[in-house]
Amino acid sequence: MSHTRLFIPGPSEVRPEILQAQTAPMIGHRSGDCDALIASVEAKLQQVFMTANRVYILASSGSGLQEAAIRNSVRAGQRVACFVNGAFSLRWHEVAAGCGKEAVRFDLPWGQPVRPADVDAALAGGAWDAVAVVHNETSTGVASPVGEIAALLRASYPETLLLVDAVSSLAGDWIPTDAWGLDICLTSSQKALALPPGLAFAAVSDRVLARAREVSGRGWYFDFLVLEKYLVKNTTPATPAISLLRAADRQLGDILAEGMDARVARHGRLASLTQQWALSHGFGLFAAEGYRSQTVTCVENTPGIDYAALSRFLKARGLAISNGYGDLKGKTLRIAHMGDVSEAEMQELLDALSDYMVN
Ligand SMILES: Cc1ncc(COP(=O)(O)O)c(C=O)c1O
Known part of the structure; x- marks a missing residue:
């Protein structure tokens, strides 16, 4: 069954074998x-x-x-x-x-x-x-x-x-x-x-x-x-x-089995990838430096991206991120990097976001 892969700050993606266990x-x-x-x-x-x-x-x-x-x-x-x-x-x-x-x-x-x-x-x-x-x-x-x-x-x-x-x-x-x-x-x-x-x-x-x-x-x-x-x-x-x-x-x-050290380190790498992508594409980061989350990046919408259009573009590729929360809607976007997401999967999302930026 095809589905939209979630890079939203919950619910996060659940692997098929975990769904199966239910x-x-x-x-x-x-x-x-x-x-x-x-x-x-x-x-x-x-x-x-x-x-x-x-x-x-x-x-x-x-x-x-x-x-x-x-x-x-x-x-x-x-x-x-x-x-x-x-x-x-x-x-x-x-x-x-x-x-x-x-x-x-x-x-x-x-x-x-x-x-x-x-x-x-x-x-x-x-x-x-x-x-x-x-x-x-x-x-x-x-x-x-x-x-x-x-x-x-x-x-x-x-x-x-x-x-x-x-x-x-x-x-x-x-x-x-x-x-x-x-x-x-x-x-x-x-x-x-x-x-x-x-x-x-x-x-x-x-x-x-x-x-x-x-x-x-x-x-x-x-x-x-x-x-x-x-x-x-x-x-x-x-x-x-x-x-x-x-x-x-x-x-x-x-x-x-992954190990808590390895799991936390992976989340750290996903967070860095995402933060670097945002900064190199003209976005700001909402969170104060030194206190940025390992699991969700709140991106300042400096270039004034139309969230609805971005969301449609991503959906066509089977991907989803989140709008800002409450008053921050439109002013920020939230990209989650939590759970079992691999670096390759994260890169796929960031590449899709890059494609949207050049189109
Ligand atoms: C930090 C934080 N606390 C509490 C909640 C509420 O959790 P739940 O929706 O599981 O009740 C959320 C949900 O996103 C959250 O992100």
Whole structure:
């Protein structure tokens, strides 16, 4: 079946063998086979997240785990600091406010990262239950130094939990959850993990579970204490997405066979290829230098390309990129380089873009 190959920032391309893995017959979710499947996925996730802590597996998209992170980490009457430098960090603030929490928003210029100094200035003199930050702002192509933010919190705000959205970077960038001391690191299946949408994963520290015990109104579906009770028995409180878990088991195995070092290095090469192509064709790069994403490049539309015409041209070649996000539509274009994309495939896309530029 012919299809349009996606260089959009999610969903990303899923290899046929991974799609195929979903077609195995159903098993009961209270069976030993299902427990074994979950145990296998869990062990692989811990390696990909570089954590010895549990990784919860949810049948939801990443936004569900943004909600879970907030619901389990912020006590009544306490505050969460949300750093907003793009559309998805803005969403996270909306999620926190929507959960009825006292969510304080700190705005930074889009295109800039969240730096430790920004966090320090915002938190100084106050008590905060949590800081919520997006590692890789998919709307702007900016990666923030979350490891440095974690170090700041441990040194100066030890009671404050760090909640990290790594939805568009985990498995495409270097995110050593435990070495950096991230309390929650969450992601979605459909980005750099190159799985179909529908699963979300979160590495969660013991500190978070201790906090959750002090938080009322955690709900049920996203209650970490409920999830923990079941995960220790390699199962889930509600029916898991069995077909997606089969795909995840296979894909995580392939990711580990590639090796996290090699996978991250490949993403780095794809990002460089894309950035160099943009700069050599008269485009700018929206993200601040030194903080450019490994998985998505947000290109400033300096030459004033007509996105609709470009999109039609690419579609005729079976390729797709993305427009800018929200207010950045037309002003920027987004080219994703995440998942299992090879350098040759990336070059094919860039060659097609070059052809459009000369026509
Ligand atoms: C950084 C970031 N956070 C959160 C989300 C929301 O994730 P989901 O669509 O899986 O709920 C996205 C989606 O693109 C994202 O890029």
